[in-house]
Amino acid sequence: xxxxxxxxxxxxxxxxxxxxxxxxxxxxxxxxxxxxxxxxxxxxxxxxxxxxxxxxxxxxxxxxxxxxxxxxxxxxxxxxxxx
Numbered sequence: 370x371x372x373x374x375x376x377x378x379x380x381x382x383x384x385x386x387x388x389x390x391x392x393x394x395x396x397x398x399x400x401x402x403x404x405x406x407x408x409x410x411x412x413x414x415x416x417x418x419x420x421x422x423x424x425x426x427x428x429x430x431x432x433x434x435x436x437x438x439x440x441x442x443x444x445x446x447x448x449x450x451x452x
Contacts, residue, residue: 386426389414404431421452 373394383390386387393411400408403425410426421438425448432441432448438452 384412386412386414403427403437404429404433406431421450423450423452424448425450 371381382392385393389412391412393413394408395403395411396408399405403409404427406427406429408428412424414422414424416422423437424444425432425437425441426446427448431447432443434441437450439450442449442451
């Protein structure tokens, strides 16, 4: 996301979650693999036990009910993957 500053964003925003402050920004083939989206945002939020829970934002809002290692729960325009 650093590449978006300052041309598209004044600063890299925080997620607002102290324990998980960083976004991952995926574009190109890596993003298209996730439902054909041109880009996606991802926030890893593992718990105290080894897991790979994550929040996802797809601009096309085309989230499946399952996938990416677990059940997918819609949270507004975002989705939470319960791994």
